[in-house]
Amino acid sequence: MNTDTRAFVNFHEVQKSYDGSSLVVKSLSLAISKGEFLTMLGPSGSGKTTSLMMLAGFERPTGGKITVAGRDLTDLPPHRRDIGMVFQNYALFPHMTIEENVAFPLAARKLPKPEIATRVKGALDRIRMGAFAHRRPAQLSGGQQQRVALARALVFEPSLVLMDEPLGALDKQLREHMQMEIKHLHEELGLTVVYVTHDQDEALAMSDRVAVFNNGIIEQVGPARAIYESPETAFVSSFVGENNHLSGVVSSVAGDLCTVTIGEVNIVCLAVGSLKSGDQAVVSLRPERVSLVHDSDVYANSVKAFAKEVVYFGDHLRLSCQLEDGQTVTMKQPNRGGNLQTSVGQSVLLGWQATDARALPFEGVPGNG
Structure with missing residues (x-):
């Protein structure tokens, strides 16, 4: 798997070890196009979340480098990467209102208050949560909280959005609804999304391409249909879909x-x-x-x-x-x-x-x- 200098996100032979000997991620090279929805799919311990955390800046590569729009992010702290992040546990501030939660990344960037108010209103209206602006997270359902977390990740118009098992805590019906919500936002806003999940159905339903991780490497990467219809290894055929x-x-x-x-x-x-x-x-x-x-x-x-x-x-x-x-x-x-x-x-x-x-x-x- 070769990197592509024209791609928006590039992993260049990236490695990660926590103990100095065994590699959790082994020489990962992966190119992601601007506007693409790419899912990192694999079982627990396969290296997918570690790869996402290195892209976000919460983990540092042991070897190789990561670039976004040609800029080397290896030594850049998370808050300077212009990346939106959505987690499984929502990570909303319980003492803040929904409006204040969504405004937080804009206030941290010291934007003018009138611009913050305009952006927050637009973000909440987009996810149909404008009527809940003055409530606190504890007063919302799980699906509503996840939509707020999504709005907060998008409100500062990041160049890249990372999602780590964002729907894992939701029930089946709500999870399927949120899958389509996220997919529609991706298409409407032209976002570049890197999504991590162990749920194969979720990966197939949402992704432009799927990268199947196993034991620190990518076994196969390609369009969702190709991954399902044309598995290249026994692992991919067994992990993706019933077989x-x-x-x-x-x-x-x-x-x-x-x-x-x-x-x-x-x-x-x-x-x-x-x-x-x-x-x-x-x-x-x-x-x-x-x-x-x-x-x-x-x-x-x-x-x-x-x-x-x-x-x-x-x-x-x-x-x-x-x-x-x-x-x-x-x-x-x-x-x-x-x-x-x-x-x-x-x-x-x-x-x-x-x-x-x-x-x-x-x-x-x-x-x-």
Whole structure:
């Protein structure tokens, strides 16, 4: 992953160690365009939050440098970086009114009072919180407090906005609402946003690009659709979205396709990486790409199984099906009315196209047995 001197934000081979020996972030190079919404996605301890904190100035890189608009920020304190920040815990001042909270970054910059009043009113109206200007944070709901925190981060018109798990404390319905609020503000104001989350659905719904972190490195970076549809590593395929992983051995490779033998079954799928005959591989297959079939000629792949578990979710039926070699394929059968007849123990024929499955180099990701 190369940096781009034309990009707005650049991580140049950035490293971070807390103990002087082990690296939490390992030679990170990442370019972020102006106006882009980039999400750093990964499990706890993957390095995503540390990378954000180094960009914000709360952590100092052990090696490398970070630039914004061509300016080296490595030795610049946080308050001089012109960066807005939104945290999970809102970080609002409890003794101040909502109006005073939003005005705080402007007062700290010693702007004239008439300009502060105008900006604060505009910021609160934008998030539909003007009527709450004289309340205190404790008098607001979690979603309202998060909107105020967002307004405070945007009111001084920063060149960059960083968000660290900002919706983690909200319930599911409110979280989904706030995702769209933030996305709309990003589009309306042309903001450059770097967002950190461990929630894959949130990352896919909001981002222009997603950088998937694992063990201090970026495993893959690209548009949300590409991350989901075309994972390049077994980790990305397992972490982003629900997936089946079937362990097997590559028996042949022909152009973009390969055949992976799983037990007594040959699976034709897309070949990812430099796979060759005899290699161990993991076949990645999304549950929604699997269908119950009656005619094996309709799909490039059809395998016999039996329904081990059947769970009704209203809009779909989730089937956990065991293959003859003991591995499991999970599928989602859409509810189109009157078609959800599968029961536990029933023999089924599962089908999918070659382009729906991806053969990835084996990296220790277990199968579904």
